[in-house]
Amino acid sequence: MRVLVTGGHGMVGRAMQAERPAEIAEVHFASTKDGDLRDVAACRALFERIRPTHVVHLAARVGGVWENTRYIAEFFFDNVRININVLEESRRTGVRKVVSLLSSCVYPDGAALPLRERDLHAGEPHVSNFGYAYAKRMLDVQSRAYAQQYGGSYVCLIPNNLYGPHDNFDLESSHVIPAMIRKIHAAKTGGEAAVLWGDGSPLREFTYSHDLAAALWWALFKYEGGPLNVGTNEEVSIRTAAETICAALGYDAARLVWDTSRPKGQHRKPTDTSRFREAVKLPSTPFARGAAETVNWYVANFPRVRGVPAS
Secondary structure, X not given: OEEEEEOOOOHHHHHHHHOOOOOOOEEEEOOHHHOOOOOHHHHHHHHHHHOOOEEEEOOOOOOOHHHHHHOHHHHHHXXXXXXXXXXXXXXXXXXXXXXXXXXXXXXXXOOOXXXXXXXXXXXXXXXXXXXXXXXXXXXXXXXXXXXXXXXXEEEEEEEOEEEOXXXXXXXXXXXHHHHHHHHHHHHHHHOOOOEEEOOOOOEEEEEEHHHXXXXXXXXXXXOOOOOEEEOOOOEEEHHHHHHHHHHHHOOOHHHOEEEOOOOOOOOOOOEOOHHHHHHOOOOOOOHHHHHHHHHHHHHXXXXXXXXXXXX
């Protein structure tokens, strides 16, 4: 088994490195330095050099709501190119199995809760990120089409909100947990109040990156089937998440300021992970512990973290 992990130096790729099973002798964790996967020639050169038998496809252009909305066409174009190239080169070089990562944001806006895999294509995604969402939906479509016409195994996992060490902490393109860690850490350092968006009431499921890594390794060995929701089923309010981060940083949560003029997002969007939990019993890191580990990593590595400008 020769495994290629695209996006292998991002948050989930780094977690997969840490959770790598001992029985896999050869794994190549590719980064952008190994080639721009949007480019056909570069993607082909990577596959020709590695000649993988199995692929875990993590590479994507990702960002928060602001960046998704501002660059919505680019998010669609770049992600479609990446996905088409990776799956086509997998087919062309005889890869036996491809495990690809989608996102819970691909689900239709207003879909019945909890979000179930059967509803993946049952309506329009949210207007704020429809470019990215449709690109990810097409990854599912391409996976099913390739399996039907060419054979081989092409499966897709759908995680809920992810966080962990090696995340992106850029305030314009990050997701909620890294953004709050950076803001609260900066407020503590500067002796200031930390200003957070919304009112803190929405509920989210936050999955620790190492738990997803374990699920990806399991899927590579064991899972065959259609798109599968994976991750935690623990709902945490944004306010509780912020207070948990405050506790890990030693910052007084009473100093948090909630800017209610800013959007707070949907109140809930839980995913139904029952099929995943029936298929395999994997550890699920409680949010308080995962948040503390992420905060400790951030503090230990600051300012040499992704998304924080070099001073």
